[in-house]
Amino acid sequence: MYQYNDSDTICAISTAPGCGGIAVIRVSGPDAISIINKIWRGKPLSSVGTHTAHLGTITDPENPTEPLDSGVATVFRAPGTFTGEDVVEISVHGSVWIQRELINLLIRTGCRLAQPGEFTRRAFANGKLDLAQAEAVADVIAATSRSAHRLASSQMRGDFSKRIGTLREKLIEIASLLELELDFSEEDVEFASRIHLAELAKNLHTEISSLAATFSTGSALKNGIPVAIVGEPNAGKSTLLNALLNESRAIVSDIPGTTRDTVEDTIEIDGVMYRFIDTAGLRETSDHVENLGIGRSFEAIERARIVIWLVTPDISQEKLTELHTEIKKHLAEGATLLTVLNKTDLLASPTDLPHPLQNIFTESQEPVTTEKSTQRPILISASTGHNIDRLTQALHTLSGTNDSAGADLMVTNARHYEALTLAAESLARVLDGLRANLSGDFIAQDLRETIHHLSAITGTITTTDLLTSIFQNFCIGK
Template structure:
């Protein structure tokens, strides 16, 4: 699948900036850079310089100077891709970037496709497939937790755990296969007791990794939280208080929010995406009715629901509030529901105690002053099991890995059943091979061009 030609791409974000980095990789990377580079003080050739060195000079198009640059050299195999790599740090003008890239293309480079640098790193055994995917996760990480997991996986934490299981299973598989070669002599090279212990240990590890996906998926994609309630109870004010900015329009007019407003913040390293919805009420306003319909759609998509009501109206509308709370609980029994009484700053101590006594688990806040908002954030964080994250355990965040782990677990279960039932080695070997196949899918020992194309197409160009 890999081409042996030299590729070039902008490695920094497109657009004007102080500095831009243009990356080349391939057998001719240093020679092509050398053909366009003139050192400031000497006429030294880049090919004769040591790896991991930086050189000041100019990029020249014939006699024309394009820019003063720093050129970094990384010689194979000690580079990101495992090939010769050159990185040109130039000034961040769009014009300069394109002039340098087009110059290299005219000299013989090819524009890199999405993820091609990392693909070459994988194909040259600098990274396994799960580590390569972690590179993309690291680039897209937008909170502490997702960054931490991506770093752990890129360093091989997940890969090493899978590789160890695969190696141990492979050793036993070899012994089982050996038994088949001596089938007529009725011998057992693989100790069945030890094999059962290994299978149980593999099942335990696989189960833990599979279960971790629930947390990993949340950490990677964030937790959608719908803020619902009647109009003018302070939903938009609460959203602004959580985000610590004036994101939503706030007014005393009921029905001001006619569409959903979304924004995301990080709480304790976990991303939460808050959705401020239109107020739920009976209305003849066509536009507001559409907004209310969207509210229920957003509740369907949310993992956590916040029901907000105006505590100053509790005495006159408590029955209505309780009915709405029960409706949400009955319709979404599996979704965590946080019931919040807003505007606590307008209540007396006695009034607060009355409300708390009538609604179990009630949270009292003042979205306007910010009182109780920190406690709400802690409550939201309690819905995420961050124990594995704190303990630095391996957490699965990739749906492809999750799917392969499920298939491997299914095959290991078949092996366990076969051992318990006393099945012959040839039948055990079939299920063992399948389990090994699914382990190999994760790290890339087993792969194909379609899979690689699908994975690396999601990368940015230049990485």
């Protein structure tokens, strides 16, 4: 394994791979300025102030007659820089050849190629960011929707870390109260009543658990909310998907499915990214649909947080009940079933619905079922676009973006979620111990464990392995 040496001066291309208008090569480390100075024709960079930009020419000293490129060097002097070290960013023309030659030249002049995420790792090592903030740098860069961006930038600013820090301080306070009790146990003096300590621990347990509980929404907002559109053949699923794609007026991209080799349509609507599961098949054919009309879509239902069940006015009561039972069976824990009646343009008015649908699909009616299905049916026409906005509003409500209480403070990172879950578990043991009046020694042990798990989130306590596993997922140049 590569050994990080923080005294090396590192370099990497920080712009996206390939050819662009310009490319930025970032250099960081104790010799950043002196190394660049050796290949720089222009004002000597050793004498310039911090946070200043300079036009010049990059020339290999071994080939002085043929400059590599003209460019701009921006000099940032330690310690007020991203990494906390001297940093120089060189902007050159975006040719792939120039980028490669410049990196080679920098390496020949004394730099080392940066490891993945090494700039951010150095920022962490130099106390510029804590670990949760460093992880958020990658999330800000990867964000593809307004809500994902908002969550990541709030975390990068340190809001999440502050919350963890406060929880940690309160735990330390309990620990010190318990310690006092231990120190003076011989003297039979009660310093903090067990009831008071249990009260404090209980409140913290509630806070930690509810923070952990935001992970499901937080990770869906970060990665896109999985939505399945199901229904019988010809219900209008692909027409609806196209209507939603048109509605989005935003980037629409095909991304490879995360768990299988399918292509998923992702759509940003009102700042939230939705991943439509298994839609590749929807668009081309309904062949895979088996007799119940939803066939292998069961798998899509299981993976979805929101299931749009499309029915048409001509569906029989029998089929309706049968499909509904099947869908409910496959609905994931916490997922919502959105019943949508399509092709309403074929009806004079929704109240003309043939019996028995009339009772079910009149808008003022209660949902088809109360169990696992909290939404009223929405009446749309996928082909005319009628009420598609109602449907997107319903999606937005279900996305959880509007869940007010600290909406920006959601857990989006699986590592943080795991640590919070472990912290909640050990704190529950503390609580049990306090209630059972166990000896302070036992309780202190679990309390230390709780503090440890929270400390691991922000990196107050960390290991080289943990850092490596986090930063190796970054790209080179970050």
